[in-house]
Every structure is written in structure tokens, then in C-alpha cells.
Amino acid sequence: MDVVIADDSRVVRKIIQDVCNGQSWDIKLHHAEDGEQAREVLSKLDEGLAFLDINMPGMTGLEALAYARRGGSKIVSVIMSSADGYALRTAAQELGAYDYLVKPFSAKQIQELLETARALLSSPSVLVVDDSATVRKFLVRMLHQLGQSYEVEEAEDGETAVRMMRTGVFDTVLLDLTMPGIGGLTALPMLKAENPESKIYIVTSFSDQQTAKACMAAGADGFLVKPVSPENLQRMLGLTSVL
Structure with missing residues (x-):
């Protein structure tokens, strides 16, 4: 994973660098000491994670990120500053920044951001389970529109889903509650066992608390009500910005 560290402070760069060097997976570091260097580095990367200080000589981190976005970059960005406030956070959010890190920050915060970025930049596998071909098509299209490269497969009932889980591991399952044969609540513990x-x-048309409680008691990680909106799906999958 490519990681950009853009800050005119050597101390800050060293803190982030040390955390990156302590990871068990491969990380390629790119250092920038000012805004112009940050812009140049970002222009060469389509994906990765960028820690961008706001106040740097020549160009701010926000300006460097704006250049990258205009070039089509999808890099996961974290804006850093010793100052905090609504205007700064709003500016970062408008540029698609994932988080806003207020200095001084801890190594633990950097660690958590590295792990989050790694998950966001992976190609997770999703199994969409619903007896309605229309609903499956709708959910598959929505997944592909979320800006992440999902590997999506479909199952038309619970029995097929369990069989597919035995032969392949899926990071996420969108499971319809009401299906012929093995329904969602019956299939759920079977899928978890695999x-x-x-x-x-669980994806369902029922929005009452009793149904939600039954799903969570059965081991569901979340509950989505049809018709599913992109915002709710993003929130459930943890893809939304924390800003």
C-alpha cells in the first residue's frame, strides 16, 4: 500500500513513518516536506493513503488534495492540523477527505487509520442473497457504485448461499430475511458456522423493532430496510467518511 506523508515537520513525519514501518504488510512510503512536493507525489498515485498537513510552505495540504481530485485520484486522505474548526473540517470533507487529525495525535490513531485504509483499498467479496432477481440486480449495481472494487456473487436462496459459503469465503453477506425454503434467520447461523x-x-421490508431484535439476536451484524438507500448501505459497510 502506498502511503504519503506530507508535513513540513520532521518530527511529525517520523511519528507516522515509525508506525508504518511497524506493519506486517508491505507499505511504500512517499515523503513530502511542502505542498508542491505533496502535489507532485499525489499526481502519480491513483490509490493509497495520504496524510496531508494543512499548513505547509508553498501550498496547503487541502490545495494539494484538490489538484489530486481534479486528476481523478481516489486516494484515501487524512488532513492534519494543529487547528480545528467547522470551516476546516467542511473544506476537508468537500474534497472527500476520510478524516481530520488534530495535532498532537497518537501512534494508535495512525495505526487505526492504516488498518482502515487497508480495508477500504482492498477488494472485498460480497454475497447477495435474495429470491428476487430484481432486488439482487439492484443491490449489485449499488455496490459497484460505492467507489470500491467489490467482487460480488449472487444466491437466490438460503440453501444456495450456505453451499457457496462452504466453497468460498465472503467478507460480507447481504441476506434477505424472507425467502422460500431456508429463510434468512435460518441461514444466518449456518453461514456464520461456515x-x-x-x-x-439482514435485508428486509420489515422495519419493526421486533424483527430487528430477532435478527440481531440470531447473530446478524446489521439490519437494512428495503428499499435500501446508498447512504444506508455505505454506513452499514463502514465506507462513509468519519468527518
Whole structure:
């Protein structure tokens, strides 16, 4: 994973660098000491994670990110500053920044951001389970529009879903509650037994609290009400900015 560290403070760059060097996966570091260097580095990267200080000589981190966005960059960006405020956070959010880090920050915060970026930049696999071909098509299209490269497969009932889980691991399952044969609540523990690490979200037309409680009690990781909106799906999958 490419990681850009753009800050005119050597101390700040060293803190982030040390956390990056302590990871078990491959990280390629790109250093920038001012805004112009940051812009140049970002222009060469389509993906990755960028820590961008706002106040740097020549050009701010926000300006460097704006250049990158105009060039089509999808890099996960974290804006850093010793100052905080609504205007700064709004400016960062408008440029698609994932987070706003107020100095001084901890190594733990950097660690969490690295892990989050790694997950966001991966190609997670999703199994969409629904007896309606129309609903499956709708959810698949929505997943592809969220800006992340999902590997999506479909199942038309619970029995097929369990069989597919036995032969392949899925990071996420969108599971319809009401289906012929094996329904969602019956299939849920069977799917969890095959892969306890999978996140399983029940998708249903029922929005009452009793149904939601039953799903969560059965081990669901979340609950989505049809018709599913892109915002709710993003929120459930953890893809939304924390700003």
C-alpha cells in the first residue's frame, strides 16, 4: 500500500513513518516536506493513503488534495492540523477527505487509520442473497457504485448461499430475511458456522423493532430496510467518511 506523508515537520513525519514501518504488510512510503512536493507525489498515485498537513510552505495540504481530485485520484486522505474548526473540517470533507487529525495525535490513531485504509483499498467479496432477481440486480449495481472494487456473487436462496459459503469465503453477506425454503434467520447461523469472520447484514421490508431484535439476536451484524438507500448501505459497510 502506498502511503504519503506530507508535513513540513520532521518530527511529525517520523511519528507516522515509525508506525508504518511497524506493519506486517508491505507499505511504500512517499515523503513530502511542502505542498508542491505533496502535489507532485499525489499526481502519480491513483490509490493509497495520504496524510496531508494543512499548513505547509508553498501550498496547503487541502490545495494539494484538490489538484489530486481534479486528476481523478481516489486516494484515501487524512488532513492534519494543529487547528480545528467547522470551516476546516467542511473544506476537508468537500474534497472527500476520510478524516481530520488534530495535532498532537497518537501512534494508535495512525495505526487505526492504516488498518482502515487497508480495508477500504482492498477488494472485498460480497454475497447477495435474495429470491428476487430484481432486488439482487439492484443491490449489485449499488455496490459497484460505492467507489470500491467489490467482487460480488449472487444466491437466490438460503440453501444456495450456505453451499457457496462452504466453497468460498465472503467478507460480507447481504441476506434477505424472507425467502422460500431456508429463510434468512435460518441461514444466518449456518453461514456464520461456515465463516465466523463474515459480516452478515439482514435485508428486509420489515422495519419493526421486533424483527430487528430477532435478527440481531440470531447473530446478524446489521439490519437494512428495503428499499435500501446508498447512504444506508455505505454506513452499514463502514465506507462513509468519519468527518
